[in-house]
Amino acid sequence: MSPATPSHRNIVLIGFMGCGKSTVGRTLHHILGYPLVDTDSVIESRSGKPITRIFAEDGEESFRDQETTLLAELTTHDPACPQIISTGGGIIGRPQNRQLLRDLGYTVWLRAPIQVILQRTRRNQDRPLLDTDDPANRVRELLTLREPWYAETAHLQLETGGLTSNEIATGILESARYFFSQHPNPSCPNP
Numbered sequence: 001m002s003p004a005t006p007s008h009r010n011i012v013l014i015g016f017m018g019c020g021k022s023t024v025g026r027t028l029h030h031i032l033g034y035p036l037v038d039t040d041s042v043i044e045s046r047s048g049k050p051i052t053r054i055f056a057e058d059g060e061e062s063f064r065d066q067e068t069t070l071l072a073e074l075t076t077h078d079p080a081c082p083q084i085i086s087t088g089g090g091i092i093g094r095p096q097n098r099q100l101l102r103d104l105g106y107t108v109w110l111r112a113p114i115q116v117i118l119q120r121t122r123r124n125q126d127r128p129l130l131d132t133d134d135p136a137n138r139v140r141e142l143l144t145l146r147e148p149w150y151a152e153t154a155h156l157q158l159e160t161g162g163l164t165s166n167e168i169a170t171g172i173l174e175s176a177r178y179f180f181s182q183h184p185n186p187s188c189p190n191p
């Protein structure tokens with residue numbers, strides 16, 4: 001994918017379930033004071049029901065449509081007011097979404113070892129894709145499918161193992177500042 005300059009100066013977090021996007025998103029929000037947009041939470045509040053019910057009652061495609069609609073809406077947000085955008089793990093499945101994510105800002109792929117992912121998602125009831133007899137195998141399948149999409153979308157890959165959310169957020173921030181200094185866009189302030 002071309003290294004085009006994003007039209008916005010958001011910091012966008014992508015990555016598999018259980019890799020810490022929401023926690024790191026909140027930490028960046030506290031450090032920078034930028035509004036935090038969690039795509040899962042926005043979709044849940046718009047639908048008036050949790051993701052498990054959206055999947056069960058409306059189907060996964062309906063959820064994916066809402067993700068695409070939301071990303072397109074975010075590109076119309078005032079570029080002078082950057083945000084932290086934390087996304088659901090499957091948002092990179094559609095080519096259109098991958099383009100939108102890269103256009104929205106500095107896109108960071110948070111990674112974690114599979115053992116950590118399995119442990120963090122083990123007792124979780126609110127992830128319908130892992131509600132199977134063999135969640136570990138499902139995680140492996142989805143990771144294999146998605147890793148090339150995360151790689152294609154991300155400006156930065158970050159191995160989070162052993163790091164605190166503060167350390168991760170600080171690293172992202174330094175790296176984002178450097179990236180934006182190399183990709184200036186006069187209508188956006190630097191983070």
Ligand code: S3P
Nearest residue numbers: 016017040051088089090127128
């Ligand atoms: C999904 C990840 C979830 C949520 C939905 C689907 C996925 O978000 O969007 O359950 O396809 O990986 P998290 O990554 O925040 O758990």
